[in-house]
Every structure is written in C-alpha cells, then in structure tokens.
Amino acid sequence: MGGIVYHANYLKFIERARSDWVRGLGVDQVAMKEDGIAFAVRRVEADYLMAAKFDDQLEVLTRCLSVSGARLMMEQQVMRGEDLIFSAVVTIVCISDAGQPVRLPANIRLLLH
Numbered sequence: 475m476g477g478i479v480y481h482a483n484y485l486k487f488i489e490r491a492r493s494d495w496v497r498g499l500g501v502d503q504v505a506m507k508e509d510g511i512a513f514a515v516r517r518v519e520a521d522y523l524m525a526a527k528f529d530d531q532l533e534v535l536t537r538c539l540s541v542s543g544a545r546l547m548m549e550q551q552v553m554r555g556e557d558l559i560f561s562a563v564v565t566i567v568c569i570s571d572a573g574q575p576v577r578l579p580a581n582i583r584l585l586l587h
Contacts, residue, residue, distance in 0.1 A: 479526040488550040491534035510571045517565040524559040543577045
C-alpha cells in the first residue's frame, strides 16, 4: 500500500536465493526428499536496514558461515545496488520425513564447505 516491499517478502526472497544457491552447488533437493531428508529453517536473525520500493532491482548474496553434522548457518544479504537493505543469519537443519534431526549426507556436507 505504501509503495514499499512488505517485510515478510524479504524472507521469501532469501528462501528462493538459498534454494538457487544449493541447486547451483549441485545439491538435488528433490532426490534428498526421496531419500527422506529435507532442509528446514530453524532460526532467522534478521535486520531490516532500508526499505525496498516496488520495482527496485534487488540482489541476494548468500554465503555459508558454518556446516556441522545436521546444521548449516548462512548469511544472506539483500542488496539494492551498493546499498545493503536487509541482512539475515539463517540456521538450517536437516530433518527426516518424521521431522527428526538427521545428519547431512557426507557428499552434501563437502559441497557446502
């Protein structure tokens, strides 16, 4: 309504960027799901620094901060040109179909390091 991007949309932007980033590393999340393993967001620490306006061209930068047996921590930044407008540290966990924590497969852990 006010011509600015709704705050929850930033979470959608970074979700899409994470999926694209993981796919770009060669991780097949569909195959993971068939094996009974999925990624799930455990925690998001978000800082809304500036408002994006409708029709702004935004870029999401994603980098891995750490990888453990079943957890992945990522930093994601939403940029408008040179301006950092949103920043988040996202904790992702690996879970089974039953929702229980499971270890990341070793080959995926190696790709994420």
